[in-house]
Amino acid sequence: MGDEEAGRRLAHLADTALAALATPIDTAVLLSACDALATALRDPAHPTRLRLAAQLPAGEDEGVLAELGLALTRAELTRKLRRELGGTAPQRLTRPDAKETVYEAWAPVGLVAHIAPGNAPTVAPLSVVEGLLAGNVNVLKTSSGDPLLAQHVLAELAALDPTGAIAERVIVLRFPSSWQEWLRMMCAPADAVAVWGGEAAVAGVAEHVPPGCRLVEWGHKISFAYLARAAWHDDQALAALAADVCAHEQQACSSPQVVYLDTEDEEELLAFAERFAGVLAAVPAPAAEAPDMAEEAEVTTTELIARLEEHLGLTRVHAATDGSWRVIADTRPALTASPLHRSIWVKPLPRKRALAVLRPMRRYLQTAGVAGGRTDVAELSQLVLAAGATRVTPLGAMPSGYSGEPHDGVYALQRYSRRVAVQADERFATVACLDDLVRPVPPPAQRGPLRDKAAVQEQNDQVSRADAELYFRSGGSTGTPALSLFTYEDYDAQMHAAARGLLAAGYDPRRDRTANLFYCGGMYGGFISFFSILERLGGVQIPLAAGPDHRATAQALVECAVDTLFGMPSYLWQLLHDQSDLLRSYGGIRRIFYGGEHFTAEQRRVLVEDFGIETVRSLTYGSTDLGPLGYQCTESTGGVHHLHADLHALEILAFDEDRPVPHGETGRLVFATRARRGQDLGRYVIGDLGRAVPGPCPCGNRAPRFELLGRLGDVMRVATHFLNYRRFVTLAEELLGHRGETQIVLAHDGLRERLTVRLERAGGEPRAVRAREVFLAGYPELRAAVAEELLELEVTEMDRAALERTPGTGKLRSVVDTRQQPITAPD
Numbered sequence: 001m002g003d004e005e006a007g008r009r010l011a012h013l014a015d016t017a018l019a020a021l022a023t024p025i026d027t028a029v030l031l032s033a034c035d036a037l038a039t040a041l042r043d044p045a046h047p048t049r050l051r052l053a054a055q056l057p058a059g060e061d062e063g064v065l066a067e068l069g070l071a072l073t074r075a076e077l078t079r080k081l082r083r084e085l086g087g088t089a090p091q092r093l094t095r096p097d098a099k100e101t102v103y104e105a106w107a108p109v110g111l112v113a114h115i116a117p118g119n120a121p122t123v124a125p126l127s128v129v130e131g132l133l134a135g136n137v138n139v140l141k142t143s144s145g146d147p148l149l150a151q152h153v154l155a156e157l158a159a160l161d162p163t164g165a166i167a168e169r170v171i172v173l174r175f176p177s178s179w180q181e182w183l184r185m186m187c188a189p190a191d192a193v194a195v196w197g198g199e200a201a202v203a204g205v206a207e208h209v210p211p212g213c214r215l216v217e218w219g220h221k222i223s224f225a226y227l228a229r230a231a232w233h234d235d236q237a238l239a240a241l242a243a244d245v246c247a248h249e250q251q252a253c254s255s256p257q258v259v260y261l262d263t264e265d266e267e268e269l270l271a272f273a274e275r276f277a278g279v280l281a282a283v284p285a286p287a288a289e290a291p292d293m294a295e296e297a298e299v300t301t302t303e304l305i306a307r308l309e310e311h312l313g314l315t316r317v318h319a320a321t322d323g324s325w326r327v328i329a330d331t332r333p334a335l336t337a338s339p340l341h342r343s344i345w346v347k348p349l350p351r352k353r354a355l356a357v358l359r360p361m362r363r364y365l366q367t368a369g370v371a372g373g374r375t376d377v378a379e380l381s382q383l384v385l386a387a388g389a390t391r392v393t394p395l396g397a398m399p400s401g402y403s404g405e406p407h408d409g410v411y412a413l414q415r416y417s418r419r420v421a422v423q424a425d426e427r428f429a430t431v432a433c434l435d436d437l438v439r440p441v442p443p444p445a446q447r448g449p450l451r452d453k454a455a456v457q458e459q460n461d462q463v464s465r466a467d468a469e470l471y472f473r474s475g476g477s478t479g480t481p482a483l484s485l486f487t488y489e490d491y492d493a494q495m496h497a498a499a500r501g502l503l504a505a506g507y508d509p510r511r512d513r514t515a516n517l518f519y520c521g522g523m524y525g526g527f528i529s530f531f532s533i534l535e536r537l538g539g540v541q542i543p544l545a546a547g548p549d550h551r552a553t554a555q556a557l558v559e560c561a562v563d564t565l566f567g568m569p570s571y572l573w574q575l576l577h578d579q580s581d582l583l584r585s586y587g588g589i590r591r592i593f594y595g596g597e598h599f600t601a602e603q604r605r606v607l608v609e610d611f612g613i614e615t616v617r618s619l620t621y622g623s624t625d626l627g628p629l630g631y632q633c634t635e636s637t638g639g640v641h642h643l644h645a646d647l648h649a650l651e652i653l654a655f656d657e658d659r660p661v662p663h664g665e666t667g668r669l670v671f672a673t674r675a676r677r678g679q680d681l682g683r684y685v686i687g688d689l690g691r692a693v694p695g696p697c698p699c700g701n702r703a704p705r706f707e708l709l710g711r712l713g714d715v716m717r718v719a720t721h722f723l724n725y726r727r728f729v730t731l732a733e734e735l736l737g738h739r740g741e742t743q744i745v746l747a748h749d750g751l752r753e754r755l756t757v758r759l760e761r762a763g764g765e766p767r768a769v770r771a772r773e774v775f776l777a778g779y780p781e782l783r784a785a786v787a788e789e790l791l792e793l794e795v796t797e798m799d800r801a802a803l804e805r806t807p808g809t810g811k812l813r814s815v816v817d818t819r820q821q822p823i824t825a826p827d
Helices: 003-010 013-021 027-041 047-053 063-071 074-085 123-133 149-159 180-187 199-206 235-250 266-281 293-310 351-361 374-387 453-462 488-504 524-537 550-559 569-578 580-586 601-611 725-736 768-778 780-787
Strands: 102-108 111-115 137-142 170-174 192-197 214-219 222-227 256-261 315-319 326-330 343-348 365-371 391-393 417-423 470-473 483-486 513-516 540-542 564-567 591-594 615-618 621-623 627-631 640-643 648-653 667-673 683-692 705-711 715-718 721-724 742-748 753-760 791-798 815-817
Touching: 003 013, 003 170, 003 180, 013 111, 013 137, 027 047, 027 063, 027 074, 027 123, 027 149, 047 063, 047 149, 063 123, 074 123, 111 123, 111 180, 123 137, 123 149, 123 170, 123 192, 137 149, 137 180, 149 170, 192 199, 199 214, 222 235, 235 256, 235 266, 235 365, 256 266, 266 315, 266 326, 266 343, 293 315, 293 326, 293 343, 351 374, 365 374, 374 391, 453 483, 470 524, 483 488, 488 524, 488 627, 513 524, 524 540, 550 569, 550 580, 564 569, 569 580, 569 591, 569 601, 580 601, 601 615, 648 683, 705 725, 715 742, 715 753, 721 725, 721 780, 725 742, 725 753, 725 768, 753 768, 768 780, 768 791, 780 791
Parallel strands: 111 137, 111 192, 137 170, 192 214, 222 256, 222 365, 256 343, 326 343, 365 391, 513 540, 513 564, 564 591, 591 615, 742 815, 753 791
Antiparallel strands: 102 417, 315 326, 470 483, 621 627, 627 640, 640 705, 648 667, 667 683, 683 705, 715 721, 742 753
């Protein structure tokens, strides 16, 4: 737009920022857009990269676009968020200590004004991206003589955001610093001003920064090398030092301008300078453009003065005949700026005087390249850091950095953020995140074809070893055992989410004493995961694990004063009934949190009435591949769960095609998981049935709710009819008062199909005949199949130990189909 329109809008910058800040930006959307741009920038033939290459400054290599692309990848930005702000959703108000109803978050400062330098083309867009990661509105000024690279990069980024949130939060201007009124209008409403440049540039901006506004200075810095005696004669060390001097022609703040030797001996100093001059002379001449006239004048003046001081015994100069490099030995230790362009000072500085000499320049110090023995490096590192340096590197690594490295001693995202806190009362004991009471988390994108477990298993071969840090083998409860791969970062995010869900379910880490009774054999994933969850909550944990010796387990529960059990229903049911006398006399078990299976309504009643259990609630709903998917709140009953919306999106699709069912109707549960490092699980058909639960939850949580209604395998095609295992369970509970487990076996005798209902044997009169009557009377489709003589119905009672289970987990096989034909979903 023209200057007149831009000036008019600048006058209303505060209102513009206010409107954008009203709705928080979704970090996942920003990361997705940045990652898409990164992919384009790293492809030399991509149209986006070709467009942006046309905006590079004259003489700038296209490689800077690839470097920019690397910095914008999801992996790099996620690492940056985790390191600097503690996670990928830093603006959410969560409890840093689960035992306290205190919530903390990193909130944006609001409006950040960025004053970019003119000599580093990628600094401007990266600075704005940092402001966006912190959730801010950003106004950027580039120099009037700069090409429009920053403008075009940020426009491409905004175009990759379908929500428009990035465009709302980015304003880019190009005008000369002499336009002081525009600079004032930029800074006046700002909450932070980030300025890149030397002291004069910072001072020129600082006078426009209002009181209370945070001034973030990214000024010019000085770096140096410090060599212990062990490194002076090391050819490799000197070659690495020469590489640091020549890299970027010393234009980077991290380039060495002085080489300090740990000595007071002038002869040693002069000998080293001569030796290093020979190493520097062997480096090929620079291919870049020669210094301009002003730079050449500064280099020449510095060298001439040093040559004059040779007559005073203060210096000795070694220089190339073509003027391409110079080494100046100086007997005075004071830090002296170099004129750059391969100009390096060599000075003596015994370590006992290092602090006194360097500390007066602490505001300007950045990188120290330290060389010597291991003890030397450790001691010298402490010295230079105490003097004010912010980085210590080996020689040869001074201009380079590592992913997630702080800049000039600080984390940028923290400079663009505020740490905020909310202290709440006991009404919030089960609220893990205050944001959940205000708005649901925007779901991740749902795209691509449907995938099942087999498709995800095939994808494992494409996951790189760098992204496969944690291997979980499933117990094979619903099929063949399989491997699920995670990075530790993704695992940690999932465990924190599950921990928040457990708080919502009513777990109290301040008081509950918990026995982890999940299996620790083939089903080790559950045991380890719930160990991790309790660790993050800081809850008291007795990790006993499920085992065959029920007596020893029960005695341990009593001895450790356990009041809360974590485990699978089938195991907990066996344990409680097998050791009922001891556990009832103890009377201390108050709460059960279960996972992996479900307690029936009748079993819940028995636990409450016969064992005095106060709380029986789902610990989590999840899978080995996807991690935690849903959690119960204190208002949830049966199979109703809240979605872990910060991790997944949920679709409920028809049985027979990829289309959503009407709201509230039963369908297949399909989860789309937020991107995990190194793998995309897509739209995962987990194999469960469910329905969306309408209306708001009484607990106040805005996360979507759904109700689990069994497995796809629970739907059986039998004698031309579709029958549901859950219907048999409900009839047995409600009309027979059945408390135990129920199993269905399907067979074919050559003439007709046979359906056998196995009921766990209980004391009292046999119930098989009565049960058959109940099933026929209460299930019309079953009754029709039997009446048509297409199906033979049999009911039998069996001991619990005789029921068929999966070998890895001990879970009950709800439906055992021996007909050797697939079970399909209804048409």
